[in-house]
Amino acid sequence: MAAFGSRVFVSHLAGVAVFDPNGDQVGRVRDLVAMLRLAGRPPRVLGLVVEVVSRRRIFLPMTRVTGMESGQVITTGVVNMRRFEQRPTETLVLGELLDRRVRLVETQEEVTVLDVAMAQLPARRDWQIDKVFVRRGRGGALRRKGETLTVEWSAVTGFSLEEHGQGAENLLATFEQLRPADLANVLHHLSAKRRAEVAAALDDDRLADVLEELPDVDQVEILGKLQEERAADVLEAMDPDDAADLLSELPEADKERLLGLMRPRDAADMRRLMAYEERTAGGLMTTEPIVLLPDATVADALARVRNPDLSPALAAQVYVCRAPDETPTGKYLGTVHFQRLLRDPPFTLVSSLVDSELAPLSPDTSLPLVTSYLATYNMVAAPVVDESGSLLGAVTVDDVLDHLLPEDWRERELHSADVPGMRGAAGGG
Known part of the structure; x- marks a missing residue:
């Protein structure tokens, strides 16, 4: 982690602890909020998205950050606990910029964004993204072996367009150490498009663990965007009781198709669990004890x-x-x-x-x-x-x-309580 006034690659901030001046931990960094600008001008970094102890996500303006060093972020101690809401003019740096395909202005060659770096402007607390770390090559083996280089923000183009088929390799690498519940929190706050891309990039076991921590509506959305054969594999990797609960949320035709694609033993467990009333021991149990x-x-x-x-x-x-x-x-x-x-x-x-x-x-x-x-x-x-x-x-x-717990407890846990009012004039989510 670099000291104030130096350049910081944003992937190094993911999961970093945020402390107040007394040394008490406020939370952990989950993303950065930036505002893209026209004519190739470097984006201004508005602030950090910080997940506090209650798992609520709040906005911490860069003007409240007094230091970034030794693997931690130090704040002024004045933290607004209102829930973060992304505005249409804002971009989540980790969630939306990493893995994007952009072009080098000079050669028009397509490259993949692995990371971006931000630097503090002289004699100010303002930060801007000024460097882009990219890899040449289209993906697969080429992506792994392609040349990497760091270029000026103005040397690439394509950030302003919404990308279809954007990968998730580098975003996942940034959060690979997260527990399933915390990764579920990350997914819940991504756009539906990015959520589907990240889910597609996770292996079956990891996705199964994450699905178990998501609200029903997110589970159904993600499962519905998977190929049916893969959806059946993910259901088999879930705890039987959680998989049965998810299947029960699907239309009957979809449920039967997925059950038909599952291994007979797993499908039989699902049917057996769904036969019991939900709020009984049979409906609550897992079929895989020791x-x-x-x-x-x-x-x-x-x-x-x-x-x-x-x-x-x-x-x-x-x-x-x-x-x-x-x-x-x-x-x-x-x-x-x-x-x-x-x-x-x-x-x-x-x-x-x-x-x-x-x-x-x-x-x-x-x-x-x-x-x-x-x-x-x-x-x-x-x-x-x-x-x-x-x-x-x-x-x-x-x-x-x-x-x-209340039926919507996962949404409450992920969103926390909404507090009316506007964010501070410092800008950001």
């Missing part, structure tokens, strides 16, 4: 628990059942909690450790009773068993919270 046969050992159980793809709630216990060991299983025998696994020798059979006294949930247990069950017994997940004694799945505390 299931072990009675002759499995503590070592076997701990190996399964170590799976990094498991949520903490699902990794908190294993369920011991007779064959088959995929839901719906053979007879459910009981639960072994993670702490118990840590207290016994690795060769111990899990069947000797089961907690069989705690009654499992039935699939038609209502949401209030599921909530009471988890709270009463201090559980983060609970088994769901049918009348025949087969384990159908497990309800986790995060799924319960999803349904206890």
